[in-house]
Amino acid sequence: MPVTADKSPSTSPESDNLFLPDFCGIRMVFLVVIIAELAAIVIALAPLEVSLTERWTRLGLISLFIQWCALTSCAVLCLLRRRLSRLPVWKASLYSYLLILLIIVLVSEGAYWLVHYPGGLGGLWHSQFLARNLLIGLIITGPLLRYFYVQQQWRRQVRAESESRLQALQSRIRPHFLFNSMNTIVSLIRQKPEQAEQAVENLADLFRASISDARQRVTLTEELELCERYLQIEQLRLGERLKVHWQVGDLPDDAQVPALLLQPLIENAIYHGIEPRTEGGTIEVEGVADGQQLRMTIRNPLPETPSSRPFRPGNQLALQNTRDRLAAGFDGPTQLTLDEDDRHYKVCLNFPYEPWHENSDR
Structure with a gap:
């Protein structure tokens, strides 16, 4: 994930302390x-x-x-x-x-x-x-x-x-993911040092993002690159059990989103959809632009046993935080919907297209 320089603070109506709405809009x-x-x-x-x-x-x-x-x-x-x-x-x-x-x-x-x-x-x-x-x-x-x-x-x-x-979500990286990642890196140091070095860099990027300011915004391209780095770490551990299908070519590169908007959802898809399955499965990440609205879908296979399915209580933290961040991070209409059929679990995100500009918060 490329390191970007800090930008100047935003001067938009949302960033000042005036209680009046933007009468220029x-x-x-x-x-x-x-x-x-x-x-x-x-x-x-x-x-x-x-x-x-x-x-x-x-x-x-x-x-x-x-x-x-x-x-x-x-x-x-x-x-x-x-x-x-x-x-x-x-x-x-x-x-x-x-x-x-x-x-x-x-x-x-x-x-x-x-x-x-x-x-x-x-x-x-x-x-x-x-x-x-x-x-x-x-x-x-x-x-x-x-x-x-x-x-x-x-x-x-x-x-x-x-x-x-x-901030609570960003500061929480599941202990099992950290321990598994470190064990994977240790096992690669002697046999495949280049992969071990890449895994350390990817893990450092994830930690850097997790401790950053919760109000930070990144481009959609940077968020997708962070997701790819997370998936590379999981790929080393899960091997052929984890497959990912990307279909995001229609999304604008300069769209800005809150940092760590998608990574927790992909982590949920692996934790609840891939790990419980002996044969693993495929995570599908799709994105389309519909006028001034962007729509993203993350789909994963359902676990083999009903007790491990994503709707069980206590597993909705990432979903609720993502829903709240969508509502607080955009001026236009946003939506997070969940869907499940006999074979797949799907999370759909809808949010406005806000192009990146020099005064955007970093």
Whole structure:
């Protein structure tokens, strides 16, 4: 596995401490537009004495006004995100709140003088119009900022719990694997010193990965190379009983994944599917790219005796950690599914394609 130099820390919205979401992203802007339109519909339909025709007219004007406020707020918060992220939470909250209210006042002032005519804007006086819009902004913006803060705290807690479980998984190399590997290396030192040297290097790479930061990310190519090194060690011990079929040529080389995402699953496949079988078997590793989603499948034969099958209690640690890491490591939808038929056990991973870039965490 090639040694790579440390990269600079990420400056993405996920890496700063600001509780606000990324208002520069298309998905968040689209969500803001939807929320703003729903608010416009509620405000337009609120008066009961207004006719249906007038409601539609009011809806058009109110929608235009609220969308201007919402999109301008998104643009300002996007531009000031880096500065806001350097402030304490209470200051960032206060400044964000005041900025949004200031935008509402400015847009209200512009709308009043642009559209004002006798009877226009519901016949409200200037001060009444500004006061009403400011009050609506106070009612909507406050709970919304509070929701963003609570959501960020919840995500941080989930990520911390996931990383602690991941660190426990990474620091745990099964003792039987270590002892078997050392015995294999000792037996090869005199007869096949080159293979023994290669086995030591592979084992060192596995230990290096197991004690690395749980938040470290690697390219999918590096993760697959680490899996191959692990399989080379097991191949020395299991010999012809272990066969591996790779079908990953369609996967993008620059996709980034959490470190040790696949190796524990392959280790499970050997431990529960190959070792209990007298004749051994074949582990199949397949990967395909489906648009912006990547799908990987690890399939192994079932043990000969039902008592050794992977679903028995206590053997789900690697699967649960992988599931948690998928959820915490990607912004898009992820999934880990298990399937079993009469002959094979299968683990399927689905996660977004996130290309490697210079600011990715290492």
